Amino acid sequence: MALFIHGIGSVDPAPALGHAPEPAEARAGNRLHAIEPNYLDFIDARASRRMSRIVKMGIAAAVQAVRGSGGGPVDGVVAGTGWGCLEDTVAFLQKLVVNGEDMLSPTSFIYSTHNTIAAQVAYHLKCRGYNNTFSHRNISFESALIDAQLLAHEQPAQRLLVGGIDELTDTSFTVLSRLKTFKSQQPGGPLDELYDQGTPGTWAGEGATFFLVSGEAGPTARAQLLAVRTVSFGTPEKAAAVARQLLTANQLTWVDLLITGENGDQENDAAIQRFATDFGHSGPVHKFKHLCGEYPTASAFALRLGAELLAGTESTPRPADIPRTILIYNRFQQQHQSLMLLQAC
Amino acid sequence: MGVAVTGVGIICALGTNQDEVMASFRAHASGIGPAQHLPTRHRDDYVFGEVPLSNAALAAQQGLPARLSRTILLSHHAAREAYASVPATLREEQRVGFISATSVGGMDKTESFFKDYVQASTAGDLRQVINHDCGKSTDFVAEKLGIHDFVTTISTACSSSANAIMLGARMIESGQLDIVVAGGADPLTRFTFNGFNTLMIVDRQQSRPLDASREGLNLGEGAAYVVLMRADLAAASGANVFCQLSGFGNTNDAHHQTALSDDGEGPFLAMTQALAAANLQPADIGYVNLHGTGTENNDLAEGAAIRRIFGEAVPKLSSTKSFTGHTLAASGAIEAVFSALAVRDGLMFPNFSFATPVEGPALRPVQQFHVDTSVRHVLSNSFGFGGNCSSLLFSRA
Structure with missing residues (x-):
């Protein structure tokens, strides 16, 4: 049930993955914010004025993914969002609480x-x-991928948009800060200072990342997702056992690269170490949350990173240092774990 | 392979379990009335489909703490009833998933938090706001039930739990899971009530779907879940099979954020896909449980789609929302429970009241609760904001 990735679009804190953004550009205190494109490249001005920021981020990413695949019709859209449309939710809630239950507007x-x-x-796409x-x-995002994978299995020729989208707002940053989600010390150095501080908490992030996928390969395919699995209420060792099963089921004995979701929180990162040790990976490991921050659908950013690394060259023979297989392992605090297994096309 | 419905659980304005809900239908007693528990200042001006229990009473029935969100209390109540139909051996030996749906998550608690938060950003009880996200209630209930092979939440507004049931069936058909508890929950909140009210689509009286005098919906609350099981496993384990989930369709109307297209293209495509998936003709359908909110737009668009599919030969149909209110993300699952019972027992659910058909589609609903054992196939529609349209098709096993 491989899912072929034909196009990628993303509005996130690291638009050019080859070179990490300047800390001053993407980071304000413990927040990484998406570097937004000129939305008029994707949405006409009249429609754009009515849209909230998260919807614009999502549409821009989706349109980029379609264009990246060479264009053409889209047969379905599957999205994942942990926080949903916070800006509009908070706006209505605020008016409800402040104005009482009168004089509200529906927008x-x-x-x-x-x-x-x-x-x-x-x-927007008339789909x-x-x-x-x-x-969830x-x-x-992984749930959306599982749904897209089922759709591709049912009708392999379908061209599907699948994405993960979350926005950070001042309200959500304030509330999550009070819940001690983020580090208390202010950063000042390079982005990878997020890691190895031995302190609790992470940096806030956000992003909208869409993929144009189908069950068929073809000339535009840039990478293939061999498997996606979620592991709920389990230990890192259970996730490692599932990862080994995924490799076996895909006739693999190792992966060239492991991408992991360390977020700088000492407990979260210790659990990832337990996973890596039990999984037994001896090759290189990439981290990604210093580039995008922590948010519920940050794994969509990781999939973008993995797919772009796999597609990194068109030269043959393929240089030895460019991976052919990647496993992505993500987790956040005591919530769920996820695995995505990728292969070059 | 085939997917069987082998258990149901339900809580809504009509009762706190399947037996109570069916007793209300037999007595033609609707659940619509004044709100006792929703803290809205519009309490005296509108009627609601409220579950007639306080949070404390709901919690006590289940041995849970009363501080939990109403979403969790409703979800666990119905999911527990449904999952009780699955014997311990199957729970242990088979791959089991829990797929839930909600549109507001723990908004009832977030409203309380926000009241203080707007005064000062350092104020507000954090133990309330941690309930906010949609996945919170799903994880709580999955852990309580001991389900861990697959857990997720769908949020597509008023079609949410129909999509949860659809995904459950597809994961069984693809061989990823053997048993899925699928459905959804939404509580009454001031957020949703005032939201719909600002759109001026809430009727101050009991809603009258399909009737020319309709003036909108009544907001309701509740939760429902069905147990979906691999058909061969259901047969081998001697499960009580209500029906098969024989088809489904999911489309987007791509017309407007809150209104359906005049010709009901999204609903038409969803029903057409469901029929095709089940390899059935319109004439095979014996009953349609309509989305039937009672808004002007819904009844015209859904009516147009029904006429496009069935022409003059419209099967028995009705909207049970005139009994339950519109329970948003829970409505697809609540009506899936009614549809499963319609197939198994031939139960024909009525509209609460009806006098004059809507000009145009001119549909006449079932008006008396009765038994029609000739019914073999039942369609259930759920549509939502954002143009999300879903249809489920249930058939005799």
Whole structure:
């Protein structure tokens, strides 16, 4: 049930993956924010004025993914978002609480539902096909991928948009800070100072990343997702056992590269070490959350990183230092774990 | 391979379990009335489909702490009833998933948090706001039930739990899971009530779907889950099979964020896909449980789609939302429970009241609860904001 990635679009804190963004550009205190494109390249001005930031981020990423695949129709849209449309949710809630239950306008309510992003992408592309939205914490994107994989298995020729989208707002940053999600010390150095501080907490992040995928390979395929699995309420060792099963099921004995979701929180990162040790990986390891920050669908950023590394060269023979297989392992605090196994095309 | 429905659990304004809900239908007693528990200042001006229990009473029934979100209390109540139909041996030996749905998550608690938070960003009880995200209630219930092979949450507004049931069936058909508890939950909140009210689609009286005098929906609350099981496993284990989930369709109307297209293209495509998936003709359908919110737009668009598919030969149909209110993300699963019972027992669910058909589609709903054992196939529709349209098709095993 391989899923071939034909196009990638992303609005996140690290638009050019080859070179990490300047810390001053993407980071404000313990927050990494998406570096936004000129939305008029993707959405006409009139429609854009009505849209919230997360919807614009989502549509821009989706349109980029379609263009990256060489264009063409889209048969379905599947999205994952852990936090949903926070800006509009907070706007309506604030008016409700401050004004009382009178004098409210419907606009922010209308756009507050979690499915607004996938719905607006479908509306923008006039896509009447399959449409679904998952909101399940840090496996929202993986759930969407599992759904897309099923769709591709059912009808391999379908061209599907699958993405992960989360926005950070001042309100969510404040509330998550009070919940001690983020580091208390302020950063000042390079982005990778996120790691190895031996302190609790992480940096906040956000991003919208869409993939144009199908069950068929073809000339535009840049990488293939061999498997995606979620592991709920289990130990790192259980996830490592699932990872070994995935390799075996795909006739692999090792992967060239492991991408892991360390976020600088000492407990979270210790659990990732337990996974890596038990899995027994001896090759290189890449981390990614210093580039995008922590958010429920950060794994979509990791998939982008993995797919772009696999597609990194068109020269043959393939240089030895460019990986052919990648395993992505993500987790966040005590929530769920996920695995994505990727192979070059 | 085939997917069987082998258990149901439900809580809504009509009762706190399957037996109570069916007793209400037999007595033609709707659950619509004044709100006792929703803290809205519009309490006296509108009617609601409220579950007639406080959080404390709901919690006590289940041995849970009363501080939990109402979403969790409703979800666990119905999921526990459904999962009780699965014997311990199957729970242990088979791969089991829990796929839930909600549109507001723990919004009831977030509202309380926000009341203090707007005064000062350092104020507000954090133990309330940690319930906010959609996955919180799903994880709580999955852990309580001991389900861990696959857990996720779908949030596509008012079609959410129909999509949860659809995904469960597809994961069974693809061989990834053997048993799935699928459905959804949404509580009444001031957020959703005022949201719909600002759209001016809430009726102050009991809603009258399909009736020319309709003036909108009543907001309701509840939760429901079905147990989906690999059909061969259901047969081998002697499970009580209600029906098969024989088809489904999921489309997007791609017309407007909150309104369906005049010709009901999204609903038409969803029903058409469900029929094709089950390899059935329109004439095979014996009953349709409509989305039937009672808004002007829904009844015209859904009615147009029904006429496009069935022409003059429209099967028995009705909207049970005139009994339960519109339970948002829970409605697809609540109506899936009714549809499963319609197939198994031939139960024909009525509209609460009806006098004059809507000009145009001119559909006439079932008006008396009765038994029609000739019914073999039942369609259930769920549509939502964002143009999300889903249809489920249930058939005799």
